[in-house]
Amino acid sequence: MPPTFLEKGNGNQYQALLDKYDTWLFDCDGVLWNGDGLVEGAKEALKLLRNQNKSIVFVTNNATKSRKNYKNKFDKLGIDATVDEIFGSAYAAAVYISSVMRLPKDKKVYVIGMSGIEEELNEEGISFIGGTDPADNTLEPFSLAEFTLDPSVAVVLCGLDTSVNYTKLSKAFQYLTRNEGCVFLATNEDSTYPESSGLLPGAGAVSAPLRFALGKDPLSTGKPSKTMLDCVRAKHDFDPTRTIMVGDRLNTDILFGQVGGISTLLVLTGITKLAEITGPNASDIVPEYVTESLGDLVVGRG
Ligand SMILES: [Mg+2]
Numbered sequence: 328m329p330p331t332f333l334e335k336g337n338g339n340q341y342q343a344l345l346d347k348y349d350t351w352l353f354d355c356d357g358v359l360w361n362g363d364g365l366v367e368g369a370k371e372a373l374k375l376l377r378n379q380n381k382s383i384v385f386v387t388n389n390a391t392k393s394r395k396n397y398k399n400k401f402d403k404l405g406i407d408a409t410v411d412e413i414f415g416s417a418y419a420a421a422v423y424i425s426s427v428m429r430l431p432k433d434k435k436v437y438v439i440g441m442s443g444i445e446e447e448l449n450e451e452g453i454s455f456i457g458g459t460d461p462a463d464n465t466l467e468p469f470s471l472a473e474f475t476l477d478p479s480v481a482v483v484l485c486g487l488d489t490s491v492n493y494t495k496l497s498k499a500f501q502y503l504t505r506n507e508g509c510v511f512l513a514t515n516e517d518s519t520y521p522e523s524s525g526l527l528p529g530a531g532a533v534s535a536p537l538r539f540a541l542g543k544d545p546l547s548t549g550k551p552s553k554t555m556l557d558c559v560r561a562k563h564d565f566d567p568t569r570t571i572m573v574g575d576r577l578n579t580d581i582l583f584g585q586v587g588g589i590s591t592l593l594v595l596t597g598i599t600k601l602a603e604i605t606g607p608n609a610s611d612i613v614p615e616y617v618t619e620s621l622g623d624l625v626v627g628r629g
Contacts, residue, residue, distance in 0.1 A: 411562070
């Protein structure tokens, strides 16, 4: 089925959409903001949803920040949100390790990633090594002869790490190949990541050398994985038939909604361009609804 294009300025059509869904899941980058610039009308659209008593959850693959840290971004841009409404892929990974894998207390995680992952692991009481440890943030050559394998490492968790280097990749590779049963997890597998001035390699590009070396893919806890939705649902129960995912990216946000059996609304203020959803080169991932911008929800309402 082709997507339904909502007509900007047709208040009745947008209100009909609002009436259909009680729970609204939002991606952030490219939907609410781009870098440090707010999407026009996004703040007002969220206010409108709150005034109509909708449940709002922010679902982001950004694993560089913890939820508490991410909340600062909302505050800075003047968007109302609580920490409980924010679900990041680092948090989903921590919940997966503590509640689904039930990692024994004497086991550890080796982290390729930034402080956001470390904060979420700490909050869940999970021990870890690597991450921001200065010993691993080095450009010195990695020496296998001088490396001591920690037998308690049972998980390697990989997220976006802007200081990724050969030492971290080598250690992760050692744990995954030498510690029996060591689990390969990724916070998300986004190929790219939107910075305010353009795209940069994403978390998927950081785990790619390991995937290549191992010939094996990690289990991802971010969108489009259902693990992420299960994590959201564990904290905020919702009726899938009355829930909609709003996002700017087909292969993460829209696929995430489809995998989870909820409705989807694509906005064109971020990654996806109109040519990717119409015409001969359109993607196989088809959103249910399309609107130019989240701000369209408030246009034409006087
Ligand atoms: Mg996005």
